[in-house]
């Protein structure tokens with residue numbers, strides 16, 4: 001039997017923490033009120049000391065499951081990390097690489113002229129050098145780590161909820177962070193259920209915010225978490241009322257937060273441009289790009305690198321939770337798209 005004591009604000013907090021650390025089978029053995037801190041301080045807050053236990057073999061089984069999942073994730077990352085793209089025979093036609101994106105094409109032509117090289121066939125190394133030298137200031141060079149509070153906004157169906165599930169699993173399972181989820185997508189019951197299902201699988205807390213006024217209370221309930229991920233309802237860039245509505249919720253959040261705009265690489269370039277513009281109202285300060293697996297061209301890549309300087313933190317390439325997400329450096333984004341071109 002493994003026994004642990006938790007000093008917490010209420011029973012709920014104790015249970016959630018115990019489920020994180022020991023597994024969902026953990027049971028409460030006893031609890032009592034305590035006043036931790038120096039005895040001579042009369043302002044010490046009353047807390048609850050809860051003793052929780054779990055059978056050793058169940059705890060071991062839970063731990064092994066977690067470790068197995070971590071290993072799979074690590075293996076997939078390693079596989080992706082070492083493709084040999086440099087060789088000449090792996091070159092691609094320039095019209096494919098630049099996908100008719102005029103500005104990028106012009107820059108490529110100028111670059112080839114300057115370096116006296118043919119422009120028709122592009123190797124991966126050439127592409128990398130070109131981007132590196134041409135776009136000194138670009139969004140793929142920067143990064144913005146997850147903060148204590150993170151809000152995910154963006155058009156409908158781009159993968160906000162799925163991305164939250166991926167990040168929550170990774171942060172919780174791989175990095176041992178205490179993660180809490182909040183959904184303000186109360187337009188659709190199914191959307192709340194979707195997030196709650198992920199939370200249930202992981203055994204992490206999930207709060208629903210029904211109106212902007214509830215935001216602070218729900219955040220403070222999760223204040224013991226290392227990070228809080230907030231899901232929002234999808235809003236097309238044409239739906240200004242809904243964007244305005246989301247703003248009311250986001251404005252209620254105090255303190256440091258990251259506002260991630262989630263964009264799909266499979267949406268058309270014009271739509272993404274109008275999203276970038278309309279969502280400025282919500283002050284996004286970082287981006288996540290999804291659905292790389294659904295595209296076989298660099299169209300959106302060129303568009304983003306030309307027109308956007310907000311850091312891009314993650315990119316997603318499939319529906320699998322939690323595997324199909326990675327931190328987005330210029331190198332791994334170029335690599336991913338390069339291999340998709342090869343599979344064409």
Ligand SMILES: Nc1nc2c(ncn2[C@@H]2O[C@H](COP(=O)(O)OP(=O)(O)OP(=O)(O)O)[C@@H](O)[C@H]2O)c(=O)[nH]1
Nearest residue numbers: 156157158159160161162234290291316317318319
């Ligand atoms: N192929 C692919 N599908 C994805 C990716 N990310 C999410 N999806 C799928 O896209 C669909 C929509 O994902 P959601 O996470 O529900 O999208 P959302 O932005 O929360 O949608 P709304 O809440 O309706 O605005 C689901 O079927 C996901 O599995 C990705 O990177 N690649």
Ligand SMILES: [Mg+2]
Nearest residue numbers: 160161185191
């Ligand atoms: Mg959603």
